[in-house]
């Protein structure tokens with residue numbers, strides 16, 4: 001039996017996530033190799049390429065896509081750069097794993113969706129990696145059995161130790177709550193139809209002018225509500241928790257109680273300090289699933305439609321944050337390609 005050649009991947013954007021994905025593909029993922037890397041910062045691209053045998057460095061995504069041996073593209077540049085890179089990948093008809101957000105707003109996400117529809121087949125998996133987290137997957141599987149009855153409410157908590165200096169109040173929605181927008185849609189199997197954002201008095205630990213924390217309420221097409229506490233300067237660590245309240249019981253994930261110690265008159269454990277630690281397994285499983293599906297000639301996982309729907313929810317959320325009140329979400333009609 002001959003072994004198939006590994007999938008040659010061009011990684012676009014070699015910052016925090018991109019460099020970590022290069023390491024992951026090189027050290028963890030089977031059946032794939034990093035064939036090329038791209039960054040507008042040429043030195044950064046060269047430094048990352050130097051860690052991988054045979055990997056070329058570029059500053060232009062289209063140039064990397066034309067390199068012989070590049071079979072697929074992983075986009076890890078900032079959100080506003082995603083649309084142009086996705087359209088270039090479509091021109092080469094290459095499969096793509098695109099970090100969230102698909103694009104920063106609904107109109108640009110729809111342009112990407114229309115371009116994929118013109119190709120006539122799915123090409124994109126969006127990096128909503130919580131779907132690959134073992135705890136989230138367990139929660140989704142439990143809900144699917146119907147044992148707990150119909151979900152009525154989801155309570156989400158999303159806390160970071162500290163926000164980066166460039167973080168703005170709207171980024172709490174567009175960068176962070178974007179994950180709960182997808183998780184809510186995925187867990188409940190319904191679209192989000194309206195969003196309200198409440199603004200408690202900011203924490204004294206939040207940088208000046210940052211509205212932190214925020215309390216977000218999603219209404220869904222199935223009638224269930226999903227609330228999100230987003231608090232990006234909680235100081236003590238990175239926590240993502242979700243509790244689904246159903247007609248006959250509740251299910252909760254994210255307590256992080258894998259190891260509990262008893263010593264010196266106290267019991268306790270540790271709290272992850274950032275998302276790369278908390279979701280390491282999810283990132284590994286996400287990339288492996290994408291590579292495996294791509295090598296089978298399939299596209300699975302969160303779709304361009306999921307990326308568009310999350311972008312529309314976040315856009316409405318930012319409006320609700322800025323103007324107050326409840327903002328309704330009108331999605332385009334869902335094309336059969338994403339049924």
Ligand SMILES: NC(=O)c1ccc[n+]([C@@H]2O[C@H](COP(=O)([O-])OP(=O)(O)OC[C@H]3O[C@@H](n4cnc5c(N)ncnc54)[C@H](O)[C@@H]3O)[C@@H](O)[C@H]2O)c1
Nearest residue numbers: 013014015016017018039040076077078079081099100101
């Ligand atoms: N799934 C998750 O949990 C998660 C976590 C963090 C970030 N992200 C997403 O990953 C993406 C990257 O985030 P990051 O934190 O690594 O950002 P970063 O700023 O650390 O890195 C971005 C890199 O892209 C480069 N770049 C900018 N424009 C480019 C372009 N047009 N073409 C090629 N390279 C370009 C920058 O020079 C930089 O090196 C974003 O979409 C972000 O939302 C996802």
